[in-house]
Amino acid sequence: MRSAEDILTELRALRAGDLPTHGGRTLAYVYDSGLDGVDDLAxxxxxxxxxxxxxxxxxxxxxxxxxxxxxxxxxxxxxxxxxxxxxxxxxxxxxxxxxxxxxxxxxxxxxxxxxxxxxxxxxxxxxxxxxxxxxxxxxxxxxxxxxxxxxxxxxxxxxxxxxxxxxxxxxxxxxxxxxxxxxxxxxxxxxxxxxxxxxxxxxxxxxxxxxxxxxxxxxxxxxxxxxxxxxxxxxxxxxxxxxxxxxxxxxxxxxxxxxxxxxxxxxxxxxxxxxxxxxxxxxxxxxLHHIGDDGYLALAEATLEAVEAVRAEVEALDGLRLVAEPGATLLALTTDDDRLDLFVVADEMAARGWYVQPQFAHQSSPANLHLTITASNRGSEGDFAAALRDSVRAARAAGPVVVDEGIAAFLADLDPDALTSEEFGQLLAAAGMGGGAGLPERMAEVNAMLALARPALRERLLQEFLGLLYQPS
CATH class of the missing domain: 3.40.640.10 (Type I PLP-dependent aspartate aminotransferase-like (Major domain))
Structure with a gap:
């Protein structure tokens, strides 16, 4: 029988590879109050x-x-x-x-x-x-x-x-x-x-x-x-x-x-x-009982201030704009600059310790970066803005990801219902998503290919990829 401490040590090591769930650097999936003691109580x-x-x-x-x-x-x-x-x-x-x-x-x-x-x-x-x-x-x-x-x-x-x-x-x-x-x-x-x-x-x-x-x-x-x-x-x-x-x-x-x-x-x-x-x-x-009504009002105020501060920083940055007037706590950032690839910006942000969520173009909605702002973002808006400025500068210098014309044409002609799992595996490997190695460190190239795929094909590709990920070791 393994000791409890040994198992917890292994679990901590596994968790070290995850996105951070506290500190406001993961702007999707997680919600952090920033309050001391809440996690321990929960x-x-x-x-x-x-x-x-x-x-x-x-x-x-x-x-x-x-x-x-x-x-x-x-x-x-x-x-x-x-x-x-x-x-x-x-x-x-x-x-x-x-x-x-x-x-x-x-x-x-x-x-x-x-x-x-x-x-x-x-x-x-x-x-x-x-x-x-x-x-x-x-x-x-x-x-x-x-x-x-x-x-x-x-x-x-x-x-x-x-x-x-x-x-x-x-x-x-x-x-x-x-x-x-x-x-x-x-x-x-x-x-x-x-x-x-x-x-x-x-x-x-x-x-x-x-x-x-x-x-x-x-x-x-x-x-x-x-x-x-x-x-x-x-x-x-x-x-x-x-x-x-x-x-x-x-x-x-x-x-x-x-x-x-x-x-x-x-x-x-x-x-x-x-x-x-x-x-x-x-x-x-x-x-709920611990934070209480006054506590939630204070957290909402901190969140609102963070939303307004991040918005101001984005609007002051050359090359980015808001997709829509925000009505709550979520911001979607896009660009009209052909030299700026948002998927590369997301990679550059990740390299600087910030996760922003890429969203593909859909109908009238352009490709954009999703930000979920929480109370824990209050006070770090300047750090986020600095990372975003550096990421935009680096992405503009690198230029957009270019997908080979042959691959683009191949994707356009694919019928997701006609391909076998083996053929999907080959396609995923070509996209850098196969071989059981998980995702590459930088996702811009993968996202650029996925962006060219019709929604039905993208769904099937990601389903097959999920199947590759969930394999017992």
Whole structure:
């Protein structure tokens, strides 16, 4: 038997190769409050409840109490009423998936249901549509503001529509959709509206209290029937905890599952999971109580100041601009300079210890770099700006990545449905993504090739690459 210390030493060594989760240098995937002691508290709370099982709330009433507390706190923040109910899920994707499931099941008489989505809606809704055989009706957004178009959304609703979706904010561009107009159009047709506030749900209400003009996006908006809010984002709780709220219990019922027609216990699930560790629930409950309302207001103020400072630095930098007017905490940076390759900029930032997330061009949205700003970025905006200036200078000196014309033509002609796994493996190897060695240190060349691939081909390439990564050693 290996000693605990030996195992933890190995784990620390493994973790050393990961992106940093604290300090504000990873501007995607992670949310850091920057507060001392929060991680230790969350870990201790997680340990106290990790062996408890949320599968049966009557067996573990502590988990029931904590879940109801989290739902109540989230509901209060987004304009819930005494009738508002909710469930704690494993993350934003599960919350969004369950919203689609509840809408489908709540309209069981619709033979071929569809969900109306702005083109900027999170990919989680496409995942839900795929899983539950609901047809996604994707509506173009305003090509300048990247906000959903209410008139186009209304026109897309038909007799088979079971749900309309809006974002507060959208992930790709960080803008808040015109939710009141969208919800009104849906309500006039008797259709539910879900607001994906996974990112903004916990921070936008505090921005409003700080004097920022933030439109209502929750249950104060007539016609909004469900809202998703991630606690592991701007509530700064450990992953993964999200809350899916419904305006009343009848609307929620469709994502519950029960099965009594077998010889075991009657299975009853409120989410997609059956067994659910009480650890994430307890950790979130502890963090919310520890930080408290005043603490979250202070964190929101620090975040807002960081957003404004980073924005000012970007706008002062020759060669970069914002894709859209930010409505929350997310910034998308692009360029009109043909000499500047954003994928190279991302590599140069990584070389300087900063992770920014490349996003491919899509319809009217240009290739861009995504930044998720959190409270921990306050105070380091100057360091970030200096690294960004140096990275832009280095990328401009290096010039754009050029993909061989033959390879570009080859990619344009590929049919992802016709290629075998072996052929995909050869293609991945040619792109520097094969051979079981993982990703190369610099990704610009890979991203330049992926950018030329149609979405369906890019999806298949990355699925095959994922399959190569997840191989037992």
């Amino acid at each position: 870990a201790a709370a997680h340990a106290l409840a990790s062996s408890a099982n949320g599968l049966d709330p009557t067996a573990f009433p502590s988990l029931l109490r904590m879940e109801n507390d989290l739902v109540a706190a989230t509901s209060e923040l987004v304009g819930g009423t005494p009738r508002t109910v909710g469930s704690v899920t494993s993350g934003g994707t599960e919350s969004c998936v369950l919203a689609v499931l509840a809408a489908r099941e709540g309209n069981s008489g619709v033979a071929e249901p569809n969900v109306v989505l702005p083109a900027t809606a999170h990919a989680a809704f496409h995942k839900a549509a795929h899983l539950f055989r609901v047809r996604p009706v994707v509506v173009p957004v305003d090509p300048k503001t990247f906000r959903a178009d209410p008139e186009a959304m209304a026109a897309a609703i038909d007799d088979d529509t079971v749900l309309v979706v809006a974002s507060a904010p959208s992930y790709a561009h960080g803008v808040v959709d015109p939710i009141a107009e969208i919800a009104a159009a849906a309500a006039s047709r008797g259709v539910r509206t879900h607001v994906d506030a996974c990112i903004g749900g916990w921070v936008l209400p505090y921005f409003r209290r700080l004097g920022r003009a933030v439109p209502e996006f929750g249950f104060a908006v007539e016609g909004v029937t469900s809202v998703s809010v991630d606690l592991h984002k701007y509530a700064y709780c450990p992953k993964g905890t999200s809350v899916l709220l419904h305006a009343d219990a009848e609307l929620r019922r469709g994502h519950y599952f029960a099965s009594a027609d077998w010889p075991g216990y009657t299975m009853l699930n409120s989410t997609l999971q059956s067994t659910r560790s009480g650890g994430p629930l307890a950790a979130a409950w502890a963090v």
